[in-house]
Amino acid sequence: MSRIAETDLYEPIKSYLNGLGYDVKSEVRHADIVAIKAGAPPLIVEMKTSFSLTLLHQATARQTLSDCVFVAVARWRGKVGWKAFKANLGLCKKLGLGVLSVDVTTQLVTLHINPGPTGSPKNNRRTAKVLAEFHARKGDPNLGGKRGQIMTAYRQDALLCLRALSTVETVSGAQICKETGMRRATKLMADNHYGWFERASRGLYRLSTSGKTAADQLVKTPD
Numbered sequence: 603m604s605r606i607a608e609t610d611l612y613e614p615i616k617s618y619l620n621g622l623g624y625d626v627k628s629e630v631r632h633a634d635i636v637a638i639k640a641g642a643p644p645l646i647v648e649m650k651t652s653f654s655l656t657l658l659h660q661a662t663a664r665q666t667l668s669d670c671v672f673v674a675v676a677r678w679r680g681k682v683g684w685k686a687f688k689a690n691l692g693l694c695k696k697l698g699l700g701v702l703s704v705d706v707t708t709q710l711v712t713l714h715i716n717p718g719p720t721g722s723p724k725n726n727r728r729t730a731k732v733l734a735e736f737h738a739r740k741g742d743p744n745l746g747g748k749r750g751q752i753m754t755a756y757r758q759d760a761l762l763c764l765r766a767l768s769t770v771e772t773v774s775g776a777q778i779c780k781e782t783g784m785r786r787a788t789k790l791m792a793d794n795h796y797g798w799f800e801r802a803s804r805g806l807y808r809l810s811t812s813g814k815t816a817a818d819q820l821v822k823t824p825d
Contacts, residue, residue: 606651606676606706607651607747608634608649608650608651608746608747608748609745609746609747609748610676610704610706610747611649611651611674611675611676611704611706611746611747612628612635612649612745612746612747613709614704614706614709614710614711615635615647615649615674615702615704615711615746616628616635616742616746617709617711618702618711619635619637619645619647622639623639624637624638624639624642624645625637625638625639626742627736627739627742627744628742628744628745628746628747629744629746629748629752630732630735630736630739631731631732631735633646633647633648633664633667633732634646634647634648634649634660634746634747635647635648635649635674635746636732636736638733638736642670643668643669643670644667644668644670644729644732644733644736645668645670645671645672646664646667646668646670646671646672647671647672647673647674647702648660648661648664648671648672648673648674649673649674649675649746649747650673650674650675651675651676652675652676653673653675653686653687653690657673657675658673658693658694658697658699661673661697661699662697662699662722665698665699665720665722666722666723666724666725666728667724667725667728667729667732668724668729669698669717669719669720669722670700670717671698671699671700671717672699672700672701672702672717673694673699673700673701673702674701674702674703674704674711675687675701675702675703675704676703676704676705676706677703677704677705677706677710677712678703687703691714691715694715695715695718697720698717698718698719698720698722699715699717700713700714700715700716700717701713701714701715702714735754735755738755739753739754739755739758740755740758743758756790756795757796759784759786759787759790760790760795760796760798761820762778762782762784762787763778763787763790763791763798763799763807764798764809764813764816764817764820765817765820766778766781766782767799767807767808767809767813767817768809768817768820771802771808772802772803772806772807772808773806773807773808774788774805774806774807775787775788775789775790775791775805775807776788776805788805791807792807794810796812796813796816797810797812797813798810798812798813798816798817799813800813
């Protein structure tokens with residue numbers, strides 16, 4: 603059997619949570635998985651292929667965002683694996699963490715324990731940022747557990763501006779807003795976080811040299 607990766611856990615967990623009525627997105631700010639359902643607190647899942655101190659640190663840190671935090675690991679193998687899993691199950695119960703296991707062969711997700719009360723103080727400002735990113739992001743463009751560049755809502759909006767300028771010489775933020783409904787186009791191009799844009803004249807922007815390169819690459823490998 604090939605080695606299990608964190609990304610192997612994501613789709614089964616997403617399908618499981620979708621089945622419970624949640625909208626699910628991965629790699630939202632620092633959380634592996636965030637799931638939202640009307641009338642319920644944000645559900646957060648941290649994934650690892652097996653239990654580790656790092657996993658528990660990450661999961662307990664997310665308890666400042668919500669009381670509904672799970673850890674998810676690949677299903678154990680054999681009696682030794684079950685014994686280790688059972689010991690970690692007891693620890694998670696004491697920490698107020700829910701536990702899911704994933705059989706990557708059958709795609710079966712098993713709920714072992716639900717999150718319990720933690721008493722952890724909540725950081726409402728950080729929770730609001732997570733929810734804002736969740737709702738602003740179009741679709742679910744990331745694969746949970748994959749390391750590297752994350753497609754954020756900000757980058758999605760920057761790519762809208764890039765696409766708009768790939769077919770015209772100059773464009774205004776107001777024009778992009780009219781065509782796409784994305785309101786921060788002017789500020790985004792002015793801030794120029796990715797180095798793709800430059801001001802052509804008052805209110806108008808064009809692609810920089812690196813922007814032209816990025817636009818050419820976008821045509822070759824569209825998102």
